[in-house]
Amino acid sequence: GIIKGKTDSFERSIKEVNKQVDAFTLRMERKEQYYISMFSKLDTAMMEAESQMGWLTSQISAISASSGSKK
Structure with a gap:
């Protein structure tokens, strides 16, 4: 009795806790994938910005050199 x-x-409690742990684990795995995706997009954007900055720097250098040689 x-x-x-x-x-x-106790068995019901353990089953409920296991369900909660599984649900939490699933949420954390989804959150991890979200952050990995966002980091990858950020990394790509940073590389594009660095590339654009390099191009712009070279254009400014060329303009500066060109205007300096005209004097």
Whole structure:
């Protein structure tokens, strides 16, 4: 009676906790994938910005050199 009832109660509690752990793990895996995706996009944007900055720097240098040679 009492022991069986307690055992059943503990087993239900354990099953519920396991469900919560599984749900939490799934949420964390999804969050991890989200952050990996966002980091990859940020990394790509940073590389594009660095490339554009290099191009712009070379254009400014060329203009500066050109205007300096005209004087």
